[in-house]
Amino acid sequence: MKEELSKSKNVVSELQSKLADTEKSLKETKDSYVKDVEELKKKEADLASMETRLIDVTARLKEMEKKKSDEILDSFVEGFERAALQAKFIAPGVDFSELDPGKIVRDGKMVEDDDVAEDEAENI
Structure with missing residues (x-):
């Protein structure tokens, strides 16, 4: 024990x-x-x-x-x-009233810069 x-x-x-x-x-x-x-x-x-x-x-x-x-x-x-x-x-x-900073000359015409960018994008 x-x-x-x-x-x-x-x-x-x-x-x-x-x-x-x-x-x-x-x-x-x-x-x-x-x-x-x-x-x-x-x-x-x-x-x-x-x-x-x-x-x-x-x-x-x-x-x-x-x-x-x-x-x-x-x-x-x-x-x-x-x-x-x-x-x-x-x-x-000379009359410069047609001057526009948003346009460019393309093919002898004043066109919107945005339109040219869109046209070029479509041609790609």
Whole structure:
């Protein structure tokens, strides 16, 4: 009986030791999980911030592209007006009222620039 009691005490002692190790491991796992959850929340907040910044940058880029397009158009119109004024200066008696920045000369006629682009696209 004493032997059995001694064996039982040894088994209980081993089991208690294993239980303590398991509890320690479980606590470490839980602590790691809590830390991972906190890091994930931080990364989610960072991602949301980056998404907001990306939207802002995209909006600014579109605005800059529109401004660039407007500046190019303004520059074209200004150049056309300068050329028309120079032509009127060189030939003051000539009627330049038919000048149109949206037209080109094709086959001896003034035609819309868009029509020419469409005709060329059909010929391709």
